[in-house]
Amino acid sequence: MxxxxxxxxxxxxxxxxxxxxxxxxxxxxxxxxxxxxxxxRGYVMHEETLVDESGERYLGGACIEVADGVRTGTGGSVAAGSFSIDYEGVNGGTKLVVTTGSARVERFFDEAWLRGDKPSEDITVPIDTVTTLRLHLTGGRECVQPREPSSD
Structure with missing residues (x-):
C-alpha cells in the first residue's frame, strides 16, 4: 500500500x-x-538622384530605422549646393524634412506606410534654379540597403 x-x-x-x-x-x-x-520596427529606404539640364545622376541612399522620439539624418553637397534629409519618429510614423539652400519640404509618413503597406513616394526639392534633388522613399519592415552609385 x-x-x-x-x-x-x-x-x-x-x-x-x-x-x-x-x-x-x-x-x-x-x-x-x-x-x-x-x-x-519600421524602416525608411531612400535613394537620392540629382536632376539638372544634363540629365540624372544617382547619388546614393540610406536605410533608416524609425522609432518614436528618435531623430536622425543625412545630407550631401553637390556643385549646385547642399542638402539635408532629416527624420524624426513621431506618433508611430516619421516626419521627414528635406532642406536645401532654396527650399524646405516636410512630409509625414504614418505607421502603415512605414510597414510597407502603402506605395513608395517620390519627392522633388529644388537645390537651385536648374538643379533638383529627387528622393525615392519606400517604407518597409526590413532594411533593404540602397544600390551603390556608379563610379562613372
Missing amino acids: RGNKRDDQAKLFAERATSGAAVRMLTFVACFALSSCADE
Missing part, C-alpha cells in the same frame, strides 16, 4: 509540475508574441 501512495504522490507532483511549467511556458510565449508585435 505504501508503494501505491508514493506512486500516487509522484504522479500528482509530476502533474502539478508539468501544469505549472505549461502555464509558465504559455505565459512566456504570449509575452514574447506581444512584445515582438509592440516592437515592430
Whole structure:
C-alpha cells in the first residue's frame, strides 16, 4: 500500500509540475508574441538622384530605422549646393524634412506606410534654379540597403 501512495504522490507532483511549467511556458510565449508585435520596427529606404539640364545622376541612399522620439539624418553637397534629409519618429510614423539652400519640404509618413503597406513616394526639392534633388522613399519592415552609385 505504501508503494501505491508514493506512486500516487509522484504522479500528482509530476502533474502539478508539468501544469505549472505549461502555464509558465504559455505565459512566456504570449509575452514574447506581444512584445515582438509592440516592437515592430519600421524602416525608411531612400535613394537620392540629382536632376539638372544634363540629365540624372544617382547619388546614393540610406536605410533608416524609425522609432518614436528618435531623430536622425543625412545630407550631401553637390556643385549646385547642399542638402539635408532629416527624420524624426513621431506618433508611430516619421516626419521627414528635406532642406536645401532654396527650399524646405516636410512630409509625414504614418505607421502603415512605414510597414510597407502603402506605395513608395517620390519627392522633388529644388537645390537651385536648374538643379533638383529627387528622393525615392519606400517604407518597409526590413532594411533593404540602397544600390551603390556608379563610379562613372
